[in-house]
Amino acid sequence: MKKIVLFEDDADLYSLLKYNLEKEGFAFAGLQTGKGAIDFCRRERPDLILLDIMLPDSDGLDICKLIRRHQELANIPVIFLTARASETDRIVGLELGANDYIVKPFFIRELIARIKIQFRGQTTAARLLRAGNLELDRTSCRVRLDGALLTMTATEFRLLEFLMSRPGVVFSREQLLDAVWGHDRAVTDRTVDVYVLRLRQKIEVDPANPQFIRSVRGFGYSFNDALVQSEAVQSSSAVASLT
């Protein structure tokens, strides 16, 4: 689920947006002031920032500049909400690093649509796969068990990734070789056994009684689906329906 933070001093608009964003399924946090906006963002770690330019105590443009200079926050999309509609206002806002600039009054549904555009293209596949106390990060190619880093070889990692991303599905050794080793493999199917063994020795508490990777006698292997939940994948409905 994506989190959005809002900085808006107008109480009516603030609650209207809060209501609509939450209804839309976004996590929401906000302030009715610009004071401490940077610290607030660092704490909340939002996926998108809605920013009124004319806040009573601080300038939204300055906040945007700070966000863009800040290492942790620089990549978070910023959308300006403002009554300032002049050409130069728009240009300045957009060139400061904002991702969109919406002039008040605006349609709530258009704002929602523009927010979703910012999220489009991100997270086509889940970055993080979780199963109980086991965690696999696709981008950093790392696996953690109870938070502790495990060292995996490339083949071990790819095999685990494949199984974890399709929990509950039983794969034959043939299928696993095709998927993990590639179609042009020249590998015995018993090799899969060895890699499952090596994985179990690393991730299972009791390798003799495997909790994660299950053997399905006569068929192959499968990842225990009772444990799995992947990071929610949120893609725009428009794009999803088009593909």
Next chain:
Amino acid sequence: MKKIVLFEDDADLYSLLKYNLEKEGFAFAGLQTGKGAIDFCRRERPDLILLDIMLPDSDGLDICKLIRRHQELANIPVIFLTARASETDRIVGLELGANDYIVKPFFIRELIARIKIQFRGQTTAARLLRAGNLELDRTSCRVRLDGALLTMTATEFRLLEFLMSRPGVVFSREQLLDAVWGHDRAVTDRTVDVYVLRLRQKIEVDPANPQFIRSVRGFGYSFNDALVQSEAVQSSSAVASLT
């Protein structure tokens, strides 16, 4: 240089846009009809598409749908230009996969700014990247270690910048070549190794035990994200220095 194609039937607006886009340094191509728009795009391979919704012979919305379904064109940003300003028109346009929706009449400079946003990509970036005692300044193209200036070659700098700005993410040599050397590279992937070596000799205390650039055997390289701690921004002084 980025190429933009325009579909717009109004001759005045067409030439106005052509003039301004070329003046901005974009390559330009366009049609005053929507007929054959897809083929035109496939031939021109634009980096961005400006699309009038109400073309005399075809519907811009349909063209956008086709673009989004088309394998080669699906990822090209589309910006609608239209006189249709109603709420539903906007929503439909945006949800069809357009990246922006600009209502006529509009300011040329705003259009230019919004085009540039599309090219800015997801990585809008902080000016200063820090990781432990290592500091990279993008604007002055300088790297400091414990405050001491290091001399970097252009390629070394770009590689370090790329890795530092995406800490924790593992990149294959292929990806690094694409990102740092450019798409039209004619370079062996082992070249990356040599540059990583050269970087390590400059920034690592013990190049044999790298703290910054980590090798991920079988995958590629990654910048150690454990070191990238953000520094608190002293809001008052920072804001003051921004003017």
Next chain:
DNA sequence: AACCGTCATGACAATTGCGTTACAGTACGG
């Protein structure tokens, strides 16, 4: 209980991947 097919396990040799060095071509500034 004996049997057979399937799976687990440990050890081994072959292979691959990577760090490193040295070197040739190229760009650039004086």
Next chain:
DNA sequence: CCGTACTGTAACGCAATTGTCATGACGGTT
């Protein structure tokens, strides 16, 4: 026009990884 710095390639050696085999354990069936 020369020298210096930068860029990319080739080659070598070490160490981690990889895949196979032999063997033993297990499960189900007769």
